[in-house]
Amino acid sequence: MRYVKWTFWLMLVLLVGGFLHYTLPQHDIVRIVGTENRRVDIGGNSIFWARSEAGMVNSTSRDVFFINAVDARGRPHEYRNEDTGWGWPPYFKIDSFGLQTKAKDLSSTSEAPVWVSVTHYGWRNAFFTIFPNAVGVKRVEGPDVTIIPWVPIIVLVLLVVLILMIRRMFIRFRERIVDPAMVRAGRARNGVSESVEDMRSGARGFGARVRGWFGGKPKA
Structure with missing residues (x-):
């Protein structure tokens, strides 16, 4: 997956760089x-x-x-x-x-x-x-x-600022929405797991009592 990720980012950089080099x-x-x-x-x-x-x-x-x-x-x-x-x-x-x-x-x-x-x-x-x-x-x-290529400089600076703003917005969105949702989902999943385990424990205990009722040794 590491090579796939770096290949994706390399292709994206080449595509955006080529577009800017042609257009500016x-x-x-x-x-x-x-x-x-x-x-x-x-x-x-x-x-x-x-x-x-x-x-x-x-x-x-x-x-x-x-x-x-x-x-x-x-x-x-x-x-x-x-x-x-x-x-x-x-x-x-x-x-x-x-x-x-x-x-x-x-x-x-x-x-x-x-x-x-x-x-x-x-x-x-x-x-x-x-x-x-x-x-x-x-x-x-x-x-x-x-x-001095003022236009390309200004465009590239604005592009960098835009990328940083989008990155900052994504980080805030992840901190405020995604991470708490993942925590709540994890807690809910743990709660469900605990409930299932309690149910299993209760079922095992009930089964043991039933077996004890019917399989116990007769009195002398």
Whole structure:
């Protein structure tokens, strides 16, 4: 049972951690090298793309904005630029056209680099053809600038506080309701056991008296 319990908690931590890592905003310091509008066929990986109502299309094939960039080490970064609308994650993004225009205006070359911070959520996976969704672009001073992730910090702190509150409420509930009920149940069970044992003792005593009446030695 110990291995089952630890496996359960490990799977729960991985599931919650993966969900938070995908959903919470991240920041990349990159240099935008181009923007494009690409026709994409949404298939089995539709969960990693914006919902159709956010893009105002009902087809599984639609045009999607993309932002191409490289970081200070020359590694490529590709972002999709889709509206999230009022769905999940709750970024309420409805300005993908404006963001695409801003990203195009901030494009630069290696000879005259312009470094920007791209705020995004999601993952990049070439095998499943999924891209992080850019939700903001901001010019920064250089590739070594540090962006403090205030939103993830606040969310994680609130999550820890919520977990501690729920744990405290559970402990109080157990102390006030569950533990006294278990004590009362134990006492009742002990009382029933004692009553049954008394009944058995009485029955044995009565049986002994009956046997004594009928099986006693006759008088001389």
